[in-house]
Amino acid sequence: MRRSHRFMALAGAAMLALAACTPSGSSSESPGASSGASAGGSAGAGVTPATVQLQLQWLDQSQFSGYYAADAQGYYAAEGITVTFLPGGGTVSPQEVGSQPNGPEFSLAWVPKVLQAREAGSDLVQIAQMFQEAPTLSVSWKNAGITSPADFKSKKVGAWPFGNELEVVASATIAGLKAGTDYTRVEQDFDMSELIAAKDGCDASATNCVDVAEAMIYNEWAQLLEATDPDTGKLYQPEQFNVINYNDIGTAMLQDSLWARASWLAEAGNEDVATRFLRASFKGWIYCRESPDDCVQYALDHGSVWGKGHLAWMMNEVNALVWPSPDGIGALDTAKWDQTIETATAGQILTKAPTDGAYRTDLADAARAGLDDPIGTDWTKPTVEVTPGGE
């Protein structure tokens, strides 16, 4: 008898635990994650309110501060839009998440990997091109003598997974090198420790190092410069590295564009929602151009645990990728689109050039109309100093 009572007590406790923990903590409820309706006044008359999700390309950081600013400054609210931000990172592929029929309405992703997804059946359409320049670098130690993709020969070449490697891989293919036979492709960690480990050379049999590492100019490049050389106790210096910038060698591919599913856009009223979303987002980026310090704080408010110094560097570099936008913010430079396609097909990332419909510019054009200085002609890149440890 007594034992069955104990069992009852146990079952009761389990139920209680269940009731107590049944989550109220859904992601959209955490502070700062969704639009503050009070922040931006009421939506204009005749505007249908909409609730949308934006899938980000990576973990929360100042790469996305323009969208955070649009939220915090009430630009989304003024357009009658409530936005929930879905952080990326790790195994999250925005192009796959965004392709799902019940996926987020908007996704921020790089052009080549979305075009790959389109070849696999995705109906994502580019509605705005945010970065006018590509941020990918391949970084190596000076003594390794790697100054162009042709020098990857017989080297261990680091590149990330999940479609973030395509520029590196395509550029090597264009240089006539095949992964596996001509160079070793290493699936790189999401930090720079493998390149740091190669400071005194990287043995072919070693598993902890790469000869050349992929780096974003706004993130991993800064990580290298924020790291302390254990031999000297001082920070690493830019002069210690060779940097391949894919913009310079003509195989850069476009990154950070906004995508929506064609099927979603086809539903009545959604093109209007997309235009309003773009208008508010563009305003957010204009805000970050003028007030980068606020935008660093917005990234912190969204739960980024990078140091302020690192986020300030990132904000500055990201501003330099967005501004100036010669044809206006969010405009697609078709010459750069063509270069992306050329690199992707020659680099065997895509089997053939995409047919029409992979991008449309009408929504961004409509969203941009009437904005105050959507080009940023007078913007010049300020100098932001590297801080030790990114603190």
Next chain:
Amino acid sequence: MTVQTARPRRTILRRIVSFLVFIVAVLVVWEAFKLLAGDPIFVDGEKIWDPPLTVWLATDVNLPHTWVIWNRTLAPVTSGAKESLGGYLIGQAVFTMRESLTGFAIGGVLGIALATLFVHFRLIERAFVPYVVASQTIPIIALAPLIMFFTGHNVSSVIIIATYLCFFPVTIAMLRGLRSPDPRALELMRSYAASRRAVLWKVRFPASLPYLFTALKITATASIVGAIVGEGPGGMQEGLGRALMFFSQQYAISPEKLWASIFVTAGLGILFYLAVVGAEQWVLRGRPQAAFG
């Protein structure tokens, strides 16, 4: 797991002391290894120690000094923040704990229910147990995107993953436990013309408890693993999974942050495990030790 001794307080004290001795030993070995084979130590830019050997594993990137990890834990999580790294990590651990506790509870109830069903209906057992087993051969990383597809990106997807990792050990152990009563006890109940329900309640369930707790000890830690794995693709704004992802990205410049996160994650697992052990000792108090372990 333990015998209730005549002097339980002393046993507990002895355990605490031996645990502390173990921790100190680990710290001593850790630092000795670094002194021998790690990176040079600088104080105010002056090199005060140059280790005789160089071993990759002992460098500051791979194995930071223990005091560096400790000091970082007390320092603000980001420059100028009011919250310390330790406080931040505990906050994330609480979030993950809620997800994993929910998965643990649902998985436990589901496992008990399935086992109870199987033990009474042989046909159902034969039909479904292979599928229960097969379900566990699918890697969770393959299943996670599928779960997100059905639930969308929210906390329920994380809980489903934690539940998925929890229900199986409970089902299998409970099935065994419900069959474990002494046949003579079952015969006695039959001679009383006891109903199936009475047999289940008075004989089978009590006999199964030691088996259940063995399974719960496994699922206590499995539920945390499930929650952490699910947090990434689930798009959680909080949680240890997200913290681990953030700090692994910062590993090259501040490895101590990831180390601190790992210690907090391990601490959460140990805490959860000890809670189950405590519940076990309370529920099974007075039973001979041989019955469980």
